[in-house]
Amino acid sequence: MILSTKTTRPDPDPDEPQEELTISSATLRKLWPTEQTLFRDHLLRLDKDSRRMRFAHGVSETFIEDYTERMNEMGSIVFGYFVDGEIRAAAELRKLSDHWGEEAEAAFSVERAYQDQGIGSALMGRVIRAARNRGVRLLFMSCLAENAKMQAIAKKHEAVLRFEYGEVIGEILPDGPDYFSLLAEAVDDRVGYMMAVLDLQARLVKAA
Numbered sequence: 001m002i003l004s005t006k007t008t009r010p011d012p013d014p015d016e017p018q019e020e021l022t023i024s025s026a027t028l029r030k031l032w033p034t035e036q037t038l039f040r041d042h043l044l045r046l047d048k049d050s051r052r053m054r055f056a057h058g059v060s061e062t063f064i065e066d067y068t069e070r071m072n073e074m075g076s077i078v079f080g081y082f083v084d085g086e087i088r089a090a091a092e093l094r095k096l097s098d099h100w101g102e103e104a105e106a107a108f109s110v111e112r113a114y115q116d117q118g119i120g121s122a123l124m125g126r127v128i129r130a131a132r133n134r135g136v137r138l139l140f141m142s143c144l145a146e147n148a149k150m151q152a153i154a155k156k157h158e159a160v161l162r163f164e165y166g167e168v169i170g171e172i173l174p175d176g177p178d179y180f181s182l183l184a185e186a187v188d189d190r191v192g193y194m195m196a197v198l199d200l201q202a203r204l205v206k207a208a
C-alpha cells in the first residue's frame with residue numbers, strides 16, 4: 001500500500017498483503033525484540049499532548065523507559081512505522097491474559113509531524129488483522145473523550161464506542177482468521193524481515 005501525504009486514499013484492506021508503506025523511505029513492520037530502544041525513543045519523542053493522549057495521562061520519561069523494557073515480557077505485538085531507521089509511529093496489540101485468547105487491547109502513537117497522513121489508520125488495519133489471526137474476538141481501544149482522531153479511526157473500523165468517566169472505550173469484533181488473512185500477514189512479515197535486516201545494516205554502518 002502506498003500512502004501519499006494529504007491526498008484522498010482508499011482505506012487499507014487488512015486482508016490484502018500490504019506492501020510496505022512508502023513515504024520517502026518509510027516501512028511499516030513488526031518490531032523485533034531487540035528494537036525496544038527504538039520504540040522507547042519514539043515514545044519519548046511524542047510531544048506533551050500526544051504523550052498524554054497515548055497514555056491517557058501525563059507520564060514521565062522513567063515511566064516510558066520501564067514500559068518499553070517490559071515490552072518483550074508482556075508478549076505484545078508492536079508494529080513500527082520506520083523512517084530512515086527511526087520509529088515515527090507505532091501500534092501495540094496486547095493480550096489481556098497469559099495467552100492470546102478472546103480479548104486484546106490496542107494502543108497507537110504517531111509523532112506530531114507524521115499525524116494526519118493516514119499512518120494511524122494503516123496501523124489500525126495491521127492490528128486488527130493480527131488480532132484476527134490470533135483468534136481475538138474482542139479488541140479494545142481506549143482513548144480520552146477529547147481524542148476525536150482516534151475515535152474517527154475506530155469508527156471507520158466499525159468500533160462500538162462507549163463513554164466512561166472521561167474516556168472512550170472502543171470495541172471492535174474482528175472476523176475469524178481465514179486463509180487470506182493468515183497469508184497476508186505472512187507475506188507482510190517476510191517483507192518486514194528483509195526491511196528489518198536492511199535497517200539493522202544501516203544502523204551498524206551509521207555506528208561504525
Ligand SMILES: CC(C)(COP(=O)(O)OP(=O)(O)OC[C@H]1O[C@@H](n2cnc3c(N)ncnc32)[C@H](O)[C@@H]1OP(=O)(O)O)[C@@H](O)C(=O)NCCC(=O)NCCS
Nearest residue numbers: 050053054108109110115116117118119120121148149152
Ligand atoms: C490518534 C492518532 C494515533 C491518529 O493517527 P494519525 O496518523 O494522525 O491518523 P490518520 O491520519 O490515520 O487518521 C485520522 C482520521 O481522523 C480524522 N480527523 C482528524 N481530525 C479530526 C477531528 N478533529 N475530528 C474528527 N475526525 C478527525 C481524519 O479526517 C482522519 O480520518 P480519514 O482518514 O477518514 O480522513 C495520532 O494522532 C496520535 O498518535 N495521537 C497521539 C496519541 C494518541 O492519541 N493515541 C491514541 C490513544 S491509544
